[in-house]
Amino acid sequence: MSRWSELVRVHVVIDSCRQQPSFGLQDRQLRHKSAAAIRSDSRPLFSRQISNLAITALVPPRSAPKRLRNINKMLLIGLTGSIATGKSTVSRIFSSAPHSLPVVDADHLAHAVILPGTPAYTKILKAFLSTTPGLLHDPETDPNPSPIGPSINRKILGQLVFGTSEANKRDIKILNGIVHPAVRMAIFRSIVYYWLRGHWAIVLDIPLLFESRLDMFCGVTLLVGVSPELQLERLLKRDAHLTKEDGQKRIASQMALEKKKQLADVVVWNDGTKEELEQEIARFLERYRKGRGSFWTILLAGFWPLTATIMGWRIVGNWLKRKKKDERLNKKE
Ligand SMILES: CC(C)(COP(=O)(O)OP(=O)(O)OC[C@H]1O[C@@H](n2cnc3c(N)ncnc32)[C@H](O)[C@@H]1O)[C@@H](O)C(=O)NCCC(=O)NCCS
Numbered sequence: 447m448s449r450w451s452e453l454v455r456v457h458v459v460i461d462s463c464r465q466q467p468s469f470g471l472q473d474r475q476l477r478h479k480s481a482a483a484i485r486s487d488s489r490p491l492f493s494r495q496i497s498n499l500a501i502t503a504l505v506p507p508r509s510a511p512k513r514l515r516n517i518n519k520m521l522l523i524g525l526t527g528s529i530a531t532g533k534s535t536v537s538r539i540f541s542s543a544p545h546s547l548p549v550v551d552a553d554h555l556a557h558a559v560i561l562p563g564t565p566a567y568t569k570i571l572k573a574f575l576s577t578t579p580g581l582l583h584d585p586e587t588d589p590n591p592s593p594i595g596p597s598i599n600r601k602i603l604g605q606l607v608f609g610t611s612e613a614n615k616r617d618i619k620i621l622n623g624i625v626h627p628a629v630r631m632a633i634f635r636s637i638v639y640y641w642l643r644g645h646w647a648i649v650l651d652i653p654l655l656f657e658s659r660l661d662m663f664c665g666v667t668l669l670v671g672v673s674p675e676l677q678l679e680r681l682l683k684r685d686a687h688l689t690k691e692d693g694q695k696r697i698a699s700q701m702a703l704e705k706k707k708q709l710a711d712v713v714v715w716n717d718g719t720k721e722e723l724e725q726e727i728a729r730f731l732e733r734y735r736k737g738r739g740s741f742w743t744i745l746l747a748g749f750w751p752l753t754a755t756i757m758g759w760r761i762v763g764n765w766l767k768r769k770k771k772d773e774r775l776n777k778k779e
């Protein structure tokens with residue numbers, strides 16, 4: 447098979463994955479996010495796909511749209527924070543005009559990979575069903591009805607795993623061990639998909655970015671922080687079903703914001719208004735957009751081994767940077 451026809455096949459397969467639950471894009475909010483990014487380019491989808499493939503396969507001409515020339519210099523923005531600090535709010539800013547960036551939302555993917563019929567669903571039932579009453583929704587009131595079976599009640603699962611007791615810690619370890627590999631694979635597929643579409647940056651909204659060490663693959667990590675009182679207040683206002691104790695337990699079960707601050711490249715403080723937050727994000731993007739679309743970008747678009755070497759070099763660099771930070775933090779503790 448020629449390189450050209452192979453590329454066409456790969457892209458068609460990846461595009462069709464958008465309809466599959468494990469890809470995570472069936473979620474209405476996520477579809478809206480990616481639709482916003484796609485809307486920013488008014489050409490028909492087929493024409494965009496063909497031109498992206500052309501750029502991927504050949505050295506792009508100078509006249510190629512800037513978005514496509516950046517294909518090999520794509521920036522992965524690792525967006526993180528603690529529960530209810532404002533990650534989704536920042537994601538919405540990234541995905542709306544004028545930025546219109548694609549956002550990969552790990553929480554949504556984590557929900558998609560445990561839907562009835564998935565391997566993670568079966569493993570969760572095996573691990574927790576016999577000891578957790580109410581783990582499955584009643585078919586009559588199931589918010590995600592499926593012909594395969596009742597869906598998992600995330601509220602009950604959350605009560606089981608979030609907390610500071612030994613049992614909570616054991617259970618969250620088991621749950622993470624089941625869900626995280628599936629989420630990692632879904633994130634990887636999303637990155638490849640958006641990369642082939644030629645976006646200059648992709649936002650990875652991952653609450654456990656540092657815990658799962660996925661920060662190593664990011665060009666920059668952005669932490670959204672908020673003061674502890676406001677965090678609890680916003681959490682309880684948004685998730686009215688949680689008691690104050692539930693909220694405190696969820697906050698306590700995560701890595702301390704102070705520690706995340708030491709690990710992040712950029713910290714955005716979200717104690718102010720949403721308008722102030724929008725301005726902060728615009729400034730952040732302006733800073734990181736600089737330099738994209740350069741001579742190196744165009745050269746790398748046509749020379750994949752060099753691209754792979756540079757990406758590998760960056761990951762090793764990030765790994766070393768993280769190791770140093772961890773050592774410094776361990777000394778302090
Ligand atoms: C326990 C579950 C079922 C609770 O679902 P629920 O809809 O009530 O909460 P939701 O998924 O929206 O999570 C809300 C927030 O809780 C925090 N959180 C979620 N999972 C974890 C975890 N394993 N460890 C620490 N904090 C977590 C995150 O800040 C997240 O944004 C769900 O969070 C889950 O399956 N978690 C395990 C997978 C995971 O780690 N997801 C996070 C992204 S990879």
Ligand SMILES: Nc1ncnc2c1ncn2[C@@H]1O[C@H](COP(=O)(O)OP(=O)(O)OP(=O)(O)O)[C@@H](O)[C@H]1O
Binds near residue numbers: 527528530534553
């Ligand atoms: N600057 C702000 N001013 C007022 N309310 C805000 C602000 N930023 C976020 N919020 C509100 O706080 C709540 C939590 O924000 P958001 O859902 O974005 O947090 P999150 O970090 O994505 O949470 P989770 O980790 O649970 O997914 C939401 O109800 C949101 O509307």
